[in-house]
Amino acid sequence: MPGTRKLGRTSDSRNAMMRAMVTYLLENGKIETTVTRAKDVRSMAEKMITLGKASDLHTKRQVYAYITKEDVAKKLFDEISPKYADRNGGYTRIIKIGARRGDAAEMAVLELV
Template identity: 65%
Template sequence: MPGTRKLGKPTDQRMAMLRSMVTTLLEKGRLETTITRAKEVAPLTEKMITLGKSRSLAAYRQAISFLTKEDVAKRLFAEVAPGYSERNGGYTRITRLGPRRGDAAEMAVIELVK
């Protein structure tokens, strides 16, 4: 479990949302969300990239069981993770954007480090 933030959702809905956000981040490389959600997504994304670096069948199956799209898992193991082979952690960056208009929630951009 990444953290203790409940994000106002039951466990099943929260994990489904986080899985979807990690999949989108790995697919597009960038995601705009609230700061608290970004802080929960970052460790999960880093874990998926670490799995991709190991390049084993067991790691691939574990990644597929977490990610919501199989083609994103294939891309993770083929393109994304090999790009971080020389780097030990710190694959994501969170940048604050400011308050969201409407409810003033603190917004952030989470992106993969190049």
């Protein structure tokens, strides 16, 4: 798992959150979250898209083990990865949108390019 941010959670909780956020990003194309979470999710999402470009049995098993919804994993192999076939990384974009009301956490939108 890339990154060294703990995000104030135990490792199991953090891994579950990351898997869910990557799945949601690939399903909907964009998510709104804090900047630090967006940076961690970006690194894993880009790794999943890169794995999806290979599309052999080993990479399919790796993606199906990480993505929490089977139909999202199929979408990754069928639609998302072929779209980025000629691109070497940089599949996502982080746009800062200001502070969150309540705790003033810096918020961002993470979206697929």
